[in-house]
Amino acid sequence: MPEKFTPRDRARTQTMAEIVAIARRQLLEQGAAALSLRAVARELGVVSSAIYRYVPSRDDLLTLLVVDGYTRLAEAVDAAVLAHREKHGVSDPMAEFKTLGHAVRTWGLRDPATYGLLFGTPVPGYEAPAERTNAPGTRVVLRLAEVLTMAWIDGAAVLPEGSPLPDVLRSELDSLAQEFAAPPQADHMAMLFHVWAALFGLVSFEVFGQFGALNKPVAEALFDNGLLSIAAMAGLK
């Protein structure tokens, strides 16, 4: 049974895409809490009730934006990392890590509202449905895990030794490690978390304006230097 796409079908998917695009722009201009179906309808050039043909509720529109945001971020990151591999091979994990980090930062600065929706203050009264959100939401950590794991496995990075993990934590991380395919030990999982959090901490401070006014080249150099320190924390040189 070959699927047929009628003009109506095509119009529908196009309208859906337009709705998401409009919502994204409004998010950027006024924040998640101010996102309104009526405003989207208005900009779409359609009466306010018509929007319900496409989106069942305001919360659903938010979910659409969340999924779209995670996906775009992951695609930006993947594209950057894979392009780097294309060019230089897989031999330089430090460069890959920096590429990944800069991709996150660039994306966040370009679309701070969506970045905030994904990594900032939760929207009050809204909880993203895990079954739609988990898969796209974990793509970046998984890529990060891949980069670090390859380095740890082939010896390009050596985890600095610290005090051993407490047992509760160790067992929890060991079972979590299964899902991540690669990192061999709980210590690696813990470090992965810390690197992840530190990276997004750096980006969040800049995107949310916590640093105050730094001019662009300075901010960029500071971030780059931060990536070096974080990499060193993970034993990457």
Next chain:
Amino acid sequence: MPEKFTPRDRARTQTMAEIVAIARRQLLEQGAAALSLRAVARELGVVSSAIYRYVPSRDDLLTLLVVDGYTRLAEAVDAAVLAHREKHGVSDPMAEFKTLGHAVRTWGLRDPATYGLLFGTPVPGYEAPAERTNAPGTRVVLRLAEVLTMAWIDGAAVLPEGSPLPDVLRSELDSLAQEFAAPPQADHMAMLFHVWAALFGLVSFEVFGQFGALNKPVAEALFDNGLLSIAAMAGLK
């Protein structure tokens, strides 16, 4: 000219405090964007226009909350660090750093809404007035700077060497270092930033629920382990 406090004066300061407390609770329940003067007035048991005797506008109420939040956080951090010094003397910078970190985390988890107001997505359309916000907003970094600097100076911590900072960054950080009294070099300033960002990245992920559901002892152990890694990044052992 001795100041007299009439009953009216006392009533006023008390009402002001009550307004801030109510606003803080509403922030917690519904988020910054939903904070409304009318709702505060309602809960205060007063007609909606009466609130204007105390707060000139909604934005001003937000500023009050921001200042109050920074101040309470700084006081929690200072109290924890100073209590630690009281007990153990000043000789253990690693313990002081961990104390500081845990104080930030505990405070953030206890009042996630205010934490989000200070360190999360900016409230759309609102910009905190720097002249009221800067002083309380920098207290925690300054304390962090103090802890790290003491360690760097007396040799308890040694900054790992990395590639030299680019010139733009170095000169910017050198001039910034003046304001911070202590860290002798631009490299220290850069590391201070990274530690600061990494610490708040860790806390933000947990407060904002990015980690998903971890039970309490696990989350705590993971955080504690993260602090160790961050400290190591700064050369603290």
Next chain:
DNA sequence: TGTACATCAGTGAACGCGCGTTCACTGATGTAC
């Protein structure tokens, strides 16, 4: 100490606004025979 006036907290009505969502409807597009 007592009185006249000024200050201030709180009232109640009103303004104009935008929101999410429902509903019965019209007319165009698609489908089955």
Next chain:
DNA sequence: TGTACATCAGTGAACGCGCGTTCACTGATGTAC
């Protein structure tokens, strides 16, 4: 290929709601003489 029916996008009116802010007011509290 032509017709009858079903599906769907979009309309327009309406619902009940909460918001920030202004204004003229009343009555209690504070201050100066």
